[in-house]
Amino acid sequence: MKKLAINGGTPCRDITIQPWPKWPVWGKEEEVALIDVLHSGVWSYNGPKEMEFNRLFAEYTGVKHAICTVNGTITLQIALEALGIGVGDEVIVPGLTWQATAATVIDVNAIPILVDVSEDNWCIDPKEIEKAITPRTKAIIPVHLYGAFADMDAIMAIAKKHNLYVIEDCAHKHGGEWNGKKAGSIGDIGSFSYQLSKHLTSGEGGSVTTNNTELANKLDALRNCGRRPEADAFEGVDKGAGDYGDDDGNFIQSGNLRITEFQAAILVEGLKRLPAQNENRDANAEYLNSLLAEIPGVSPIARDKRETKKAYFNFAFKYSKNEFKGLPIEKFRNALQAELGLVVDSSYEPLNNCSLYVPHTKPSRHKLNDVYWEEIDPKRFSLPVCERIFKEQSVCVHHKVLMGSTADMDLVAEAIKKIYEHVSELLD
């Protein structure tokens, strides 16, 4: 009789009896808020819910300005545009991230420079940033990946030394803190996503955050067809939508990248739930990490002491096949998935070989000239650490795993131990 669930044995968790916590989380509050918006007839942009959410999210993140837009891809694009980054400019991005971090750089006609990550925490390696800097470098986009934080002390020091902008990609980090400062409040601009998988969500959506009022004005115009906001829009006074030029009456070129009141209503309620959810996820993750540290062949991602508050989009840990008698990682993930009744995934594909980061499939848009065409070829970058993480180390599960009790964490550890003990069932 085989024991492992993938071979027909009894799984560690029967999800028909013991389902995992649900994501997204919603209740009566969201229902009421959505019906209120419906009845109000104010369904579009710059409504009271959007203004309220912008104010609350800025306050929560510890910045002067937060501005909603359609998703966490457009946030990166308008951040680059607001900073004046475009033709001829290089932007340093980590090789291990969602494709949008690099694709948006190309969408503003600049050149993404892919650099390797640190094996400790899978975030951009400051030493690799230094090596990649040229006279054309204009910005760095660190990504606070999964549970970890990019080393913002090192990154801000490099940026200062070389006069570079920093856009924090915080799509995984709503509420995370570095030395007491929230993600999105450290660089020039923070970029957040509210896509359904993220740990603050309105289905789709995003925010940019900044302490710089001039940048906030530009960002606001960029998401609203190029209309300059009213002079007092950033003192929290909302006069509603309107065609307002800047002091000289100038508009700027852009398009409609606006969020709806329905999304904003959901976000206002979600933000109230976020601090307690983050605390629960952090406590569970700490406990699970302590269990993982005791199991041969798996190990937690290092927690930096400067991470004063954790936020999790996915929970990730490291696998080493040597202790599992050479079991390929795909087979380990599949076996764990069968035990837990939950998707167990790899990390993102490294961007130098990523099926969704393929700028050369769009020559009509991206072949500005032959030189540029070569410069945006992802294959020209070498990312050995990213590749090792993707191919040999990474095990990732959705953050809802962390939203239950410590007993759930015991069960995850048990499932891994079970695979360890019965690994011979998986070897042929």
Ligand SMILES: *Cc1c(COP(=O)(O)O)cnc(C)c1O
């Ligand atoms: C999700 C994500 C984005 C893009 O956000 P969308 O809202 O899906 O467009 C950007 N960067 C990272 C790291 C992400 O995880």
